[in-house]
Amino acid sequence: MLQKGDTAPDFTLSATPEKMVHLKDLRGKNVILAFYPADWSPVCSDQMALYNEMLHYFDKYNAILLGISVDGAWCHAAFASARQIHFDLLSDFEPKGAVAKLYGVYEEKRGLSQRALFVIDANGIIQWSYLSPVNENPGADGILAALENLKTN
Amino acid sequence: MPTLIPPINALDHIIGAPDATIEVVEYGDFQCPYCREAFFVVKQLQERFADKLRFVFRNFPLSEAHEFAMDAALAAEAAAKQNRFWEMHDAIYNRQPELNEAFLLRLAADFDLDLRKFADDMESPALLSRVEADFESGVRSGVNGTPTFYLDGKRYNGDYRVLSSFLDS
Numbered sequence: 472m473l474q475k476g477d478t479a480p481d482f483t484l485s486a487t488p489e490k491m492v493h494l495k496d497l498r499g500k501n502v503i504l505a506f507y508p509a510d511w512s513p514v515c516s517d518q519m520a521l522y523n524e525m526l527h528y529f530d531k532y533n534a535i536l537l538g539i540s541v542d543g544a545w546c547h548a549a550f551a552s553a554r555q556i557h558f559d560l561l562s563d564f565e566p567k568g569a570v571a572k573l574y575g576v577y578e579e580k581r582g583l584s585q586r587a588l589f590v591i592d593a594n595g596i597i598q599w600s601y602l603s604p605v606n607e608n609p610g611a612d613g614i615l616a617a618l619e620n621l622k623t624n
Numbered sequence: 625m626p627t628l629i630p631p632i633n634a635l636d637h638i639i640g641a642p643d644a645t646i647e648v649v650e651y652g653d654f655q656c657p658y659c660r661e662a663f664f665v666v667k668q669l670q671e672r673f674a675d676k677l678r679f680v681f682r683n684f685p686l687s688e689a690h691e692f693a694m695d696a697a698l699a700a701e702a703a704a705k706q707n708r709f710w711e712m713h714d715a716i717y718n719r720q721p722e723l724n725e726a727f728l729l730r731l732a733a734d735f736d737l738d739l740r741k742f743a744d745d746m747e748s749p750a751l752l753s754r755v756e757a758d759f760e761s762g763v764r765s766g767v768n769g770t771p772t773f774y775l776d777g778k779r780y781n782g783d784y785r786v787l788s789s790f791l792d793s
Contacts, residue, residue: 517769523688528760555688610768612626615760 472575472587472602479504479591480573486559488544492537495595501534501621502591503614506576508583508605510542510550510560518586518608523556525611532618533593537561540584541568576602590617626766626779632680635754637709640670640678646791648677649774651684651762654696654716655723662771662784663717669788681713683758684770692723695746697755699728702745706737 473479479502483493494502507518522536529536538560542550547560563570563584571577571584578585588609590599599617603609628649632638636649650666652659669677683701685693696716703712715731716723732742745751762772766779773780773787782790 520686520689521763521768524686524759525763528763557688608768610626610766611763612766615763 472600473589473597474600475598477597479589479595479597480570481595482570482573484539484561484563484570485544486537486561487548490559492559492561494591497535498595499593501532501593501618503529503534503536503618504539504574504587504589504591505536506539506571506574506584506587506589508578508581508586509540510546514586514606514608518610519556519560520554521608521611522558523554526557528615529618532615532622534590534618539563539570541571541582588614590614590621592621628774628777628779629761629764631777632678636680636682637704637713638678638680639710641675642678644676644678646673646677647680647774647776648787649680649682649777651682651758651765651767651770651772653683653685653690653693653770654700654713655690655693655720656686656770657720658784659771660717660720662773663714665784665787669791672788673791682762683755684762684767684772685755685759686770692725692728694755695725695728696723697758698746698751699732699742701751701754702742703732703735703737705745705751706735706741708735708737711735 481494483491486492505522519538536558541563543564544562547562551560568577568584576585576587586603586605588601589597592598598621601609601613632647666679670679683697685697687694700709700712703709712731732739771784773784
């Protein structure tokens with residue numbers, strides 16, 4: 472798993488069937504990557520519901536949140552619409568888990584991403600990362616603390 | 625283990641004896657059905673531990689998931705401005721299935737609140753900031769869903785339905 476100080480590997484993934492997100496285009500902003508195993512599973516849903524409430528707090532730190540799982544774009548679209556999710560959920564779908572592998576958080580056995588968080592600064596450097604036990608909702612305290620640190624440094 | 629940030633302070637809504645030996649803090653959402661269940665659990669705790677227990681409620685409205693959660697939090701805070709926080713808190717949980725904007729106004733009328741002041745307070749940016757400050761403190765304290773409880777400042781990770789027996793031990 473990539474750690475603080477590593478350069479965040481670039482990627483381009485689809486956020487919706489029509490929209491692509493290119494990490495490099497987000498330079499100048501802090502980026503929070505939230506890798507999670509799957510849409511619809513209970514813990515992920517709680518986690519994403521919490522983050523959904525937090526977008527304007529993240530905004531105060533000039534930060535954009537991106538969710539990433541191996542689910543397809545249509546699955547993400549249905550999930551986002553059912554839960555009224557207002558941030559992009561990226562599809563690490565083909566080749567499956569390629570981005571999760573780049574960040575060192577792919578779990579081969581189950582064919583899913585682990586539950587992991589990265590805070591990337593405006594220059595594309597990872598400033599904080601966290602691997603959560605798979606059945607545990609990691610909350611957002613670590614993310615906020617990391618963003619706070621970026622602000623003061 | 626996540627801890628309560630900030631600790632209980634003068635801005636909090638606190639019920640119970642100041643010299644209580646058990647301090648229970650809840651981050652809750654007024655429209656969350658699990659919080660309603662937990663409300664009745666807390667009532668039992670309060671009966672059972674009486675003067676030994678002090679209870680604090682902080683707002684954690686999941687307003688994207690629950691349409692009236694933010695309005696209900698603001699209504700409770702507006703009632704607090706007229707010293708009726710706990711009456712509003714209890715009434716909303718007791719009658720949660722009826723929750724909507726008109727219901728909150730009816731409760732305010734039932735409590736003989738100054739309705740103009742209540743309406744003004746519900747719209748005031750200061751009250752909104754207060755609720756948001758509660759929410760942000762919850763996130764910093766490691767709240768990851770509702771309800772989340774803190775016992776003597778430490779997050780309680782167990783099932784809230786067995787809080788009573790946990791406090792025994």
